[in-house]
Amino acid sequence: MTALWLVLLVNLSTFFLGVFIWAVIQHFLIAEIPSALQHPVKFRCMHCIALFLITMGNILEKLKICSMPRFIQCIHDLAAIKKNYNLMVTNMYFGTIPVRLFQPKAVSSKLQRGIIFYHGGGTICGSLDSYHNLCSFLAQETESVVLSVGYRKLPDHCYPSVHNDCLNATIHFMKGLKSYGVDPSRVVVCGESVGGSAVAIVTQGLLNFPSLPKICAQVLITPVTQIIDFQLPSHQQNQNVPFLTKDLLMTSVCKYLDIDLSWKDAVASGTNVPPDTWEKYRKWLTFDNIPRRFKSKSLLPEFPGHFNEAAYLETRHTLKAEISPLLADDQIIAQLPQAFLVSCENDPLRDDALLYKKRLEDAGVPVTWYHVEDGFHGCIALFDKQPFSFPCSMKIVNAVISYIKGI
Template identity: 25%
Template sequence: MPNVLDQVRPMLEAAAVHGIFALPRPVRRLIAGSPIRLDDQELALDAQLLLKLQKLSGQEKLSAPTPELARAAMRRGTRINSAPIDGVVVADRQIPTEHGDLGARLYRPRELTGISPLLVFFHGGGWVIGDLDSHDDVCRFLAKHADVRVLSVDYRLAPEHRFPAALDDCLDAYRYAVDNAAELGTSSDAIAVGGDSAGGNMAAAVCQIAARSDLTDPAFQLLIYPATDATTSRPSRKLFRRGFLITEEDTTWFMDHYQPDESLRDDPRLSVLLTEDLSGLPPACVVTAGFDPLRDEGEAYAARLAEAGVPVISRRFPDLIHGFVNLRAIGTRFQEALFEIVGSLRAGLSLQKR
């Protein structure tokens, strides 16, 4: 019986969350409390309501006593996206590497039968948590609405596999996509890379490494609230250090698992912002959230790309929080932002065709 309850409880929790978000706006505002304003920004009601529910549930951090517990919590949170986006064909893949096969998942809009751009996507989760399922909804959404194929990569996680294992896997996955472009329904010059948070960090690193090697350059880079500097704590890290989904304690916990040696955190493969020369990199869309500890370093990276002559769309969603792309199913504001990101991806890829 306990096993049955364990299976049912997440579904009941997801139904309760959806029910609360479906309440009239005045009721949702009453539950969420007075508007939160910080750093000349006002938090979106959808985001504030989610944070209030998170606080009431006692789950105010992404970190946990062990990585296994943190991963389990993220899997439970994934149940919020209870109804998969339709119109998308999904197939599991295996990517061969010298460290063994990597799990992957290929997404294709059902109506898309010809050649299309491909986005190789690296999920977020601080290099410690997250998997193909945690970002299944995001990848379905990007594939369907950007009208592209998406290859999501299940790279190795820390602390079992520390830096640069995850990045090595992402590089292998990108190389696999280039080498097998025709079989994946794309061409080698129409492959973009992207990811959120830690995934955005590794997408940026893949672009940098490709530009300085014989690896084909990605056509575009989609960096969603990326981690870019593991050496410095910028103002947003302190300003939003707690109460906004990801905490300062979380960011420290993740990095201590991924690269515990502080003296090595200036490696530009990790702290991509510290790379001296950013010229010649693919066009980029850098997305940040106003109420996010990683906001300032993401925007600093966008500024440095622009200074180096790289075409950049730098977009801050001032009313949103870290992790909002995983929250599409419960709040209209999160979905609105995702649609705008899709527009930037489509625009960036279409420019590459000319």
């Protein structure tokens, strides 16, 4: 019996080692490490581990043991939650939506600022637990009541679960602000990555509820603002930069929008978009709206190939403004509150932030922009994950805190 266990252990060890070696080879064959990035060796090591975990998740999914998203979620949620004795933390449900409330314990004679936070994770990972420390830090440093929304995600829930859950949780919270000690005139919505997309969509959606208090500011950290044009300069420049490579981005988009992965290339190239739709939205998606310093001389605007009607019929729901907030009508954009936009140089979604910034400014909405030259997508989630944190992680956190405290 001991011999059998020994053989099993050796075989498992060999298997895991083989998968890890494959992940390392994949990293060095595909990944591009930007020269501006600090701690490149640490960055490479983390990406190799990420590739290993994704590969293991895919293997488990093919063996019908566990889906890849659920495996990644389990690993992601192993991050330690730090106890903050200055805050009272309460887990609740708004209907079926899990939320976590962070309230300063210090007695205040007046109502406090409120922050509604939507986490990132590409609808694959991210949770109340994995973003607990960030929300706790925001609550303490800004002396605010923070509500973190645990929206539904893959593999069980596709579009429009993220945005519906974020909107419904926000409406529920806004109806009872004073019961949570929040000043109705000082509510900020904040989110990262897909959570940044939720900020834009929820802020626009709340305009349909005039009886609710007005949002005073929106904070969008490396947001997704459109899923039509994946040929923008940042997508070309950063398509192989960890941790959001083009392949992972397109896979996440297709899985969340319930699009068969066989249409992934059509979505990436834009051949699923009718010519008249391209013409309609070109004024907002044009290369010309991106500052010159972000466009390499070697890059030229790439236009989609021949229109694929079959791809369009399978993916036409992606053309809605409810999915791409950059495409909302002018009268909606003009009513939005002031915004704080964070972009990272080494992020394929960099230009999404730049285009939304221009869209807001053109409509007269006050915008504060913070750009991180050594930043990469998702780095804010590592701000306290020593030894895996990067200088850019804390830069973004401090910038967000400084902006919110100034409101």
